[in-house]
Amino acid sequence: MQRASGAKASHHEKRTMITFRHSGRVAFLASIVLIAALLPGVLCVLFAPGVNERVAAAREAAVLERYVVRMVDTGAIRLMANTSVATPSRLFAHFPTPTFAATAMPPNPDTARRGFDSSNAASASDATFTERLRALPWTWLFAGVASGLTLSAWLGLSMVRRLSPLGQLSDAVRRHQFIVAYQPIVDLTTRRCIGAEALVRWKHQNRIVRPDHFIPLAEHRGLIQAITDQVFDTILLELGEFLQRYRELYVSINLSAPDLTSRRFLERLTPAIAAAKIAPQQIRIEATERCFLDADAAKEVIQAFRDAGHPVYIDDFGTGYSSLSHLQNFQVDALKIDKSFVDTVDQDAASSSVASHIIDMALTLHVQVVAEGIEREEQACYLRTRGAQFGQGWLFSAPLTAPDFIRYVGRGLATV
Numbered sequence: 001m002q003r004a005s006g007a008k009a010s011h012h013e014k015r016t017m018i019t020f021r022h023s024g025r026v027a028f029l030a031s032i033v034l035i036a037a038l039l040p041g042v043l044c045v046l047f048a049p050g051v052n053e054r055v056a057a058a059r060e061a062a063v064l065e066r067y068v069v070r071m072v073d074t075g076a077i078r079l080m081a082n083t084s085v086a087t088p089s090r091l092f093a094h095f096p097t098p099t100f101a102a103t104a105m106p107p108n109p110d111t112a113r114r115g116f117d118s119s120n121a122a123s124a125s126d127a128t129f130t131e132r133l134r135a136l137p138w139t140w141l142f143a144g145v146a147s148g149l150t151l152s153a154w155l156g157l158s159m160v161r162r163l164s165p166l167g168q169l170s171d172a173v174r175r176h177q178f179i180v181a182y183q184p185i186v187d188l189t190t191r192r193c194i195g196a197e198a199l200v201r202w203k204h205q206n207r208i209v210r211p212d213h214f215i216p217l218a219e220h221r222g223l224i225q226a227i228t229d230q231v232f233d234t235i236l237l238e239l240g241e242f243l244q245r246y247r248e249l250y251v252s253i254n255l256s257a258p259d260l261t262s263r264r265f266l267e268r269l270t271p272a273i274a275a276a277k278i279a280p281q282q283i284r285i286e287a288t289e290r291c292f293l294d295a296d297a298a299k300e301v302i303q304a305f306r307d308a309g310h311p312v313y314i315d316d317f318g319t320g321y322s323s324l325s326h327l328q329n330f331q332v333d334a335l336k337i338d339k340s341f342v343d344t345v346d347q348d349a350a351s352s353s354v355a356s357h358i359i360d361m362a363l364t365l366h367v368q369v370v371a372e373g374i375e376r377e378e379q380a381c382y383l384r385t386r387g388a389q390f391g392q393g394w395l396f397s398a399p400l401t402a403p404d405f406i407r408y409v410g411r412g413l414a415t416v
Contacts, residue, residue, distance in 0.1 A: 166221055168204070177202060178234075182239075183392050184196050184392060185392045186390065192412050194390065196252070197251075199399050215227075225256070228255060228256065238402035261291070261298055269283065286315040287302070302331075312330075314332050314336060317338060334368035334369065336369075339373025339393075342374060342383070345382050359383070362387075369388040376395060
């Protein structure tokens, strides 16, 4: 009931995970990648070795150059037309210092030099970003940019994977974000609740994601078995004591094809229900017809479940690949009529008689019938008249939380 066809997997995948399409999150991702690309280069500019010394030397040269220009402008030094001055050091070698300039300079050049160096070294640490960039060795800058690009590529790929449908679903499995809703199954004659189907829901960012939106992706990516395990653990946690008290009630669990072609889940199920003191018939197995593609393996595993005391139902009957010969070989305990056939009951549609034919087939094979998706009283009366024993749908109850399901069952028991 809760699984869509495999052909719709890509459609559901597009509908489900829209997080990455939101412009705000795309902008956030872009900003993170940009910061990661620029940060190593900025760090190289700020902390590359030798930059402080280069900045101090550049500042010293600039101070000396300004000093010489000032001397020339004031007439303290008269440059000869045929004199070429390449550097401040050559200038001081060719021209003596004027008297008034010498009096303004400290008497001990070494002391002045040390003071000049110390002051420049102290101020070099406060160099502007532009000064540090000019003094930076280009190899360090290129190394920083290359490191930033590599880091941003890795970070961008990681975030894209995390925000992708598969990444979010994998994260949900790790964080146990799946919850279980229980839809009551009632006896169509007495209207008494006899059990429930466990429906998995994904609680994602304060909203509930329907199973047909993510189950196909989970099956395709190999995450469905982990989700099934979490559903089973939740059932034992929420309804274990209740099922132990009311032995006539049961909960059915949907299994995927991998768990219907191996004994993995059965080997996990048997010791768990024994520890919880729950009878085997209180945990029932629902398998879609897609699980029967590998008929030989499915037949063996289904029989193993039945031998262990777990009744097996065929879910969404009539929408998959099974045939009457398969049903005879599998020896299941019940058929569940898909909602699409129940919707056409008592209407002039071409498929309006399909439900009655499925019921006749089930009676011939001596298996029970559970009709899904009953929403109108006329549908319930028609199905009961034709021979269907059980039904589920919004006419009786919507899927409920565990406390609400316990109260629902309690109200039915009180009216008996």
